[in-house]
């Protein structure tokens with residue numbers, strides 16, 4: 001594969017018992033899909049700081065007690081010259097009430113009602129690991145934004 005430009009991004013799992021907070025992406029990359037909250041790691045930020053900042057900006061929630069890394073994902077897209085390296089975190093706690101932002105419309109989902117058909121196709125592979133408290137590493141190669149051409153996924157003890 002040719003040299004790819006790497007982009008570092010975050011996703012954050014906000015779980016409260018048997019429900020998770022997802023956001024409907026209103027604009028930008030992944031527009032029209034439900035996803036966790038996250039975005040680019042800006043220059044000078046740690047990924048953990050970026051994850052906490054994105055949760056606040058996109059959902060209105062304050063992360064309490066920091067975040068723990070639970071996933072490491074790489075996404076590539078056929079014919080595209082970039083690789084998205086997405087670190088997935090779980091918030092240890094949170095406070096506040098979810099509020100719609102310019103980018104996301106938050107909504108709580110019971111785990112059994114997670115709308116996988118309206119999400120990125122990789123999510124149905126790794127959410128089950130994340131939701132039962134596991135950690136994972138994976139790589140997904142897409143054709144467009146709807147078809148996974150190939151992938152690897154493994155559960156890990158630590159990163």
Ligand SMILES: COc1nc(N)nc2c1ncn2[C@H]1C[C@H](O)[C@@H](COP(=O)(O)OP(=O)(O)OP(=O)(O)O)O1
Pocket residue numbers: 009010011028029030035036037038039040075084086120121122123142
């Ligand atoms: C390809 O599969 C993906 N699956 C999932 N679940 N999430 C993905 C996938 N590819 C990207 N993402 C996530 C990673 C980030 O959380 C967002 C994209 O972030 P965005 O480009 O919107 O970053 P921001 O900094 O929020 O953007 P602005 O510059 O518009 O503020 O999608």
